[in-house]
Amino acid sequence: METYIGKSVKRREDARFLKGAGKYTDDIKLPGMTQAAFVRSPYAHAKILSVDTSAAEKAEGVVAVYTGSDACGTYGVPCGWQVDFKDGETMREPLHPLLAKDKILHVGEAVAIVIAESLELARDAAELVNVKYDVLPAVTCPKKAMESGAPKVHDQWGDNAAFDWCIGNDRAEVEAALASAHHVTEMNYKNHRVAPNAIEPRSYIADYDVNADKWTLYTSTQNPHLVRLLMCAFALGIPEHKVRVVSYDVGGGFGSKIYHYTEEALLTWASKEIGRPIKWTSDRTEAFLTDAHGRDHIVHSKMGFDKDGKIVAHLTDEFCAMGAYLSTFAPAVPTYLHGTLFQGVYTTPLIHLNVTAPFTHTVPVDAYRGAGRPEATYLLERIVSKAAKEMNMDPAELRLKNFIAPFNGTTEPGYQTQVALQYDSGNYHASLKRGLEMLGYEDFRKEQAEARKNGKLLGVGISTYIEGCGIAPSAVVGSLGARAGLYEVGHVRVQPTGKVSVFTGSHSHGQGHETVFAQFAADKLGIPMDDIDIVHGDTDQVAFGMGTYGSRSLSVGGSAIIKSIEKVLEKGAKIAAHKLEAAEEDLEYAEGKWTVKGTDKSISFGDVSLTAYVPHDYPEGVEPGLDFSSFYDPTNFTYPFGTHIAVVEVCSDTGKVTVKRFVACDDVGNVMNPMIVDGQIHGGVVQGIGQALLEEVVYDGEGQMVTGSYMDYAMPRADDMPMIETDRTTTPCPHNPLGAKGAGEAGAIGSTPAVVNAVVDALAHMGVTDIQMPVTPQRVWKAMQN
Amino acid sequence: MQISLKINGKTHSHDVEPRISLAQYLRETLSLTGTHIGCDTSGCGACTVHVDGAATKACTLLAVQVDGCEIKTIEGMANGNEMHPIQEAFKENHGLQCGFCTPGMVMTAADILKNNPNPTEEEIRHGLEGNFCRCTGYHNIVKSIQHAAETLNS
Structure with missing residues (x-):
């Protein structure tokens, strides 16, 4: 009998996408549907003096115009994670209104919504809304936001801090160890702000059915149930059982479609007001201005070493922007998804991280592919490589010297870090060795020396990352401030004929769940894949779900399905x-x-399944039917790790960096479908290279975004990128039934420092020790001149 | 304004507002929603269609500008249920993930291979520079086009 786990089964979802028959939210048309356009602030910080909608209301085809003075102005979207101040003060949590009423806090914040018979008429009328502003000074840098005299984002608090936080060992102890260290390496830099840029812009359709007294929200989200919960329980206070949230095909998320956005709640509210469906689809500039961004940390860090190159202590202070409001998971990103990874793959005995998280006059920052772990990895992998240069050691050798010894998490215990987490299983030596072998490291060093003689600037950069994903045990995250559980739901419905529908709370927006989930379900049930269908993205069909982010779909969502399969087989055995x-x-x-x-x-x-549904000759005391739902709450995070190595060539005339080779040896635990895992790594790596070399969201001194279109924001293009050389080591996760760790974010976590390390390596003989991302030709050229 | 044009082999005549883009016309008037809109500045290429045989971005072209032209969209690539060799190659090589950029990628790939049946990797990458993909890192898209070239040339 054919089995599927571990095979590169081609994707079943591909045919519809390739024929242009995908069903994205903007593809849906409902009878009587209206279209919305927003009036958005061109200023970052301003008082709203007046909003005159009279001309817009009279314009052709306009159905309704709402502003912050209408009932919707009292509603706001909630934050899903609470991180209180170190001194016990509660996290400062402003109302994040559906429409701004008195004050604007970032460019692009919505002031009014115009609903009309067509998109063109809505946009025409939006032009007629006359808003008078009193423009105020703005602050967009998280460090400047904490300086005295900085413009205040929220007037009700004494300064701009949303919270502060620390993790690890006692600060004084860490400082003392640094003071007596043989060598201390220091880094000061910005892990700059980037925009997720799913190619499908956010799109919503809200449809209130007056006869059923029921709403349907079609939305491009990564987690329909979470959106429903947040909207019903917090944003609008409407009954959850009367709301259906549907997200069919979603064109990429990368974190930006996790959050419950103001537009979702506003459209849902307004559709009842007007009694008709309303569609809104973001345009690209609106996406830049209003989708949650990623990163934006200002970092000051010191790492101390003994005379043998062993790390003795690591101390870091960071300013991490929250933006104008607290987005759904924002407080978790620079704290529990970040500081908890400061152990990296090293035995560092003393670690302290201190975070100040201020509000800024920008769009909120939240989880973007990797969420806190890329920022942690960038710091660790850059500072270790920088230290190796300073101590005149090979960066691979320095890493090997400091690695945590291999442990499998079953016969050997997990590794307890200094920063709360316990790693599940790992073998970092094997990963680095394989990575170096794939590259041909020794030979490359010879080639590099030879090239340098000829004036050619080649560099190699290593990154040995670890990340924590498969988020997460509910009780643990609850104690850390999460306002939700992070289990997943898997429901297996065996039909009378033995065909199977699997309903999952995970959501695929490119990951291939329809294929991969059917692969392992088929193997576990011992039936053909063709007999199994995967259903997701509809709250009326799937019992519940927490959605897809944090590389959790297989390890958490998959485990929930396995649990239900076990129940099916247990009952099946009785029959x-x-x-x-x-x-x-x-x-x-x-x-x-x-x-x-x-x-x-x-x-x-x-x-057996037929007998379960036609129970004439049936065991006593057993219910008919073969249909089970399970909630799976993981017992730990999972910890994928790996080695990424970049080879770059720097043009000595222009400073342009070309990535010549990129080697990725990842350990994501057991692999269900190697083709899909490779694809996840390729995409993640290129996003990471994008941050290293090209991408940056830039706000000017007045808080105006100057990178608000594809003419201004440098997205990675095909001709910027090399082929990605992938391989794997396999260290199974010891605590979930599939042994899977997760592959969605690894690429973006490991790659960025590898590239910057390579650039610095290429320029090292000129005395360059660090360079600010994105490593543009201008920055490289300047560094070469100095 | 009245326009008449051939789309995927069928003639369509409509009275359209002069400001409507070809992409909107295809999506809204003809319900050919395979042509996607990812930006409105010709940046991302999700809206790529063929106008008189050449790959063209439909988001910055007005419907009235293509009056009398012959248009091919992603919906016109397969022959019934039989996918075009380029579509097959994308499936075979995992050249797509979320699928949103995919129609534009396939239409651009067809244009690359029409003008250069044996492109090098560099030529493929150069040919794709007007199409963004955020999922695949382009690796498998390049492989898909290389694979399609082989099939089409055999």
Whole structure:
């Protein structure tokens, strides 16, 4: 019988996408549907003096115009994670209004919504809304936001801090160890702000059905149930059982579509007001201005070493921007998703991280592919490489010297870090060795020396990352401030004919769940993949779900499905035993049938399922039907790790950096579909290279975004990128049934420092020790001149 | 304004507002929603269609500008249920993830291979520079086009 786990099964979702038959939210048209356009602030910080909508209301085709003075102005979207101040003060949590009423806090904040018969008429009328502003000074840099006299984002608090936080060992102890260290390496830099840029812009349709008294929200989200929960319980206070949230095909997320956005709640509210469906689809500039951004940390860090190159202490202070409001998971990103990874793959005995998280006059910052872990990895992998240069050591050798010894997490315990987490299993030596071998490290060093003689600037950069994903045990995250559980739901419905529908709370927006989930479900059930359908993205069909982010779909969502499959087989065995007139313990299940051990007596999965639904000859005390739902709450995070190595060439005339080779040896635990895992790594790596070399969201001194279109924001293009050379080591996760760790973010976490390390390596002989990202030709050229 | 044009082999005539883009016309009037809009500045290429045989971004072209032209969209690439070799190659090589940029990628790939049946990797990458993909890192898209070239040339 054909099995599927571990095979590169081609994706079942591809045909519809390739034929242009995907069903993205903007593709949906409902009868009587209206279109919305927003009036957005061109200023970062301003008082709203007046909003005159009279001309817009009279314009052709306009159905309604709402402002912050209408009822919707009292509603706001909630934050899902609470991180209180170190001194016990509660996190400062401003109302994040659906429409600004008195004050504007970032460019692009919505002042009014115009709903009309067509998009063109809505946009025409939006032009007629006359808003008078009193423009105020703005602050967009998280460090400047904490200086005395900085413009205040929220007037009700004494300064701009949303919270501050620390983790690790006692600061004084860490400082003392640094003071007596043999060598201290220091870094001061900005992990700059980037925009997620899913190619599908956010799109919503809200449809209130007056006869059913029920809302349907079609939305491009990564987690429909979470949106429903946040909107019903907090934003609008409407009954959850009367709201259906649907997200069919979603064109990429990368974190930016996790959050419950103001437009979702506003459209839902307004559709009841006007009694008609309303669609809004963001244009690209609106996406830049209003989708949550990633990163934006100002970092000051010191790492101390003994005379043998062993790390003795690591101390870091960071200013991490929150933006104007607290987005859904924002407080978790620079704290529990970041500081908890400061151990990296090293045995560092003393670690302290201090974070100040201020409000800024910018769009909120939240999780973007990797969320806090890329920022931690960038720091660790840059500072270790910088230290190696300063101590005249090979960066691979310095890493090997400091690695945590291999541990499998079963016969050997997990590794307890200094920063709260316990790693599940790891073998960092094997990963680095394989990475170096893939590259041909020794040979490259010879080639580099030779090239340098000829004036050619080649560099190699290593990054040995670890990340924490498969988020996460509910009780643990609850104690850390999460206002939700982070389990997942998997529901297996066996139909009478033995065909199976699997309902999952995970959501695919490119990850290929329809294929991969069917692969392992088929193997576990012993039936063909074609007999299994995967259903997701509809709160009316799927019991509940926490959605897809944090590389959690397989390790958490997959485990929930496995749990239900186990229940199906357990009940199936009772029915089989009855039909075969044998004891349950005498049966074995393989290849889709129960067999009495040592005999040829068997009954197939299909016959058992038919019996379950036509229970004429049926075991006593067993309910009919074969349909199980499970909630799976993981017992730990999972910890993928790996080695990324970049080879770059720097043009000595222009400073342009070209990535010549990129080697990625990742360990994501057990792999269900190697083709899909490779694809996840490729995409993540290129996003990471994008941050290293090209991408940056720039706000000017007045808080105006100057990178608000694809003419201004440098997205990675095909001709900027090399082929990605991938391989894997496999260290199974010891605590989930598939042994899977997660692959969605690894690429973006490991790659960025590898590239910057390579650039610095290429320029090292000129005395360059660091360079600010994105490493543009201008920055490189300047560094070469100095 | 009245326009008449051939789309995927069928003639369509409509009275359209002069400001409507070809992409909007295809999506809204004809419900050909395979042509996607990812930006409105010709940046991302999700809206790429063929106008008189050449890959063109439909988001910055007005519908009235293509009056009398022959348009091919992603919906016109497959022959019924039989996918075009380029579409097959994308499936075979995992050249797509979320699928949103995919129609534009396929239309651009067809244009690359029409003008250069044996492109090098560098020529493929150069040919794709007007199409963004945020999921695949382009690796498997390049491989898909290389694979399609082989199939089409065999």
